[in-house]
Amino acid sequence: MKALVVSGATDGIGKAVALALLRRGHEVVALGRNAEKGATLLALAEEQGAADRVHFIRTDLALVEETRKAIAQIRSQWGKLDGLVLCAQHFRSARLVTDEGFENSFALYYLSRFLLSHELADLLEAAPDPVVVNVCGPGVDFGEVRWSDLQRERDYSGIDALMQGSRLNDLLGVGFAQQHADSAVKYVLLNPGGVRTSFSGEYDSVMAQQIEAMREAAKPVEEGILPIMSVLDTPPTAALSASMMGEPLELTGPAFDPDSARRLHALTGELLAG
Numbered sequence: 001m002k003a004l005v006v007s008g009a010t011d012g013i014g015k016a017v018a019l020a021l022l023r024r025g026h027e028v029v030a031l032g033r034n035a036e037k038g039a040t041l042l043a044l045a046e047e048q049g050a051a052d053r054v055h056f057i058r059t060d061l062a063l064v065e066e067t068r069k070a071i072a073q074i075r076s077q078w079g080k081l082d083g084l085v086l087c088a089q090h091f092r093s094a095r096l097v098t099d100e101g102f103e104n105s106f107a108l109y110y111l112s113r114f115l116l117s118h119e120l121a122d123l124l125e126a127a128p129d130p131v132v133v134n135v136c137g138p139g140v141d142f143g144e145v146r147w148s149d150l151q152r153e154r155d156y157s158g159i160d161a162l163m164q165g166s167r168l169n170d171l172l173g174v175g176f177a178q179q180h181a182d183s184a185v186k187y188v189l190l191n192p193g194g195v196r197t198s199f200s201g202e203y204d205s206v207m208a209q210q211i212e213a214m215r216e217a218a219k220p221v222e223e224g225i226l227p228i229m230s231v232l233d234t235p236p237t238a239a240l241s242a243s244m245m246g247e248p249l250e251l252t253g254p255a256f257d258p259d260s261a262r263r264l265h266a267l268t269g270e271l272l273a274g
């Protein structure tokens with residue numbers, strides 16, 4: 001039996017992955033902010049006969065303090081983790097700054113994944129074949145990182161924040177492989193393509209229509225999680241890999257630039273220290 005942490009496990013891809021892992025007989029630590037949805041996940045796990053193998057931690061991953069509390073709780077109860085699956089996401093058409101002063105998309109989509117990846121790395125290293133699956137957006141041309149304005153204070157748009165978040169997650173993967181160079185942990189950046197999920201977010205009317213059209217065209221979640229389950233069943237041998245809809249991607253070009261990854265790692269450390 002493996003033990004895996006799934007963030008954003010109360011809906012969409014994270015929920016489907018959590019339930020599929022439980023069906024395979026594994027233990028799942030599910031992170032989500034909504035207690036009611038957490039209770040639904042526990043009830044579904046119970047129906048699958050997996051009540052004793054699922055643990056829900058309610059946490060708002062847009063907040064560094066709450067993310068760190070969840071990490072501390074995991075560390076107090078598990079000495080080893082076989083996997084970490086990063087799915088928490090929330091789109092915002094209007095810019096929001098968290099109580100801690102970070103732009104919400106940056107904090108949730110990037111910072112929480114940075115913290116969970118790096119601050120659980122030693123527990124992952126204690127497992128025989130550990131893997132981190134960061135479900136994000138590699139393989140799509142998202143343009144340049146706006147280094148002077150990572151949190152989109154100028155001309156914010158929800159799409160730009162999302163796209164930059166995907167670039168930051170690509171660099172997080174590169175940075176993780178750099179920082180944990182001798183580690184057995186395999187880091188996987190995985191773009192599942194269009195999947196019919198809840199698309200958690202607060203959308204303006206134009207974006208809401210586009211999301212509805214996307215949802216209709218997208219594949220069902222059970223199909224969308226297949227590449228993720230495949231990586232969790234058999235982690236790759238490379239320290240870092242990336243794929244889009246099951247097709248491997250070359251780790252070349254600005255999206256995976258080693259110097260940019262070092263720069264982002266240092267900048268993130270400064271932001272967190274501040």
Ligand SMILES: NC(=O)c1ccc[n+]([C@@H]2O[C@H](COP(=O)([O-])OP(=O)(O)OC[C@H]3O[C@@H](n4cnc5c(N)ncnc54)[C@H](OP(=O)(O)O)[C@@H]3O)[C@@H](O)[C@H]2O)c1
Binds near residue numbers: 007034059
């Ligand atoms: N679906 C696609 O077509 C697609 C395509 C490419 C990449 N992806 C990536 O796949 C990942 C999962 O996407 P999805 O479509 O499955 O998303 P989703 O259905 O919107 O689910 C997101 C999950 O994150 C949780 N969440 C939101 N804000 C949170 C917070 N502050 N703290 C803790 N949990 C929070 C949500 O909980 P609530 O229900 O409480 O909001 C929900 O459980 C995302 O990173 C996304 O970018 C998705």
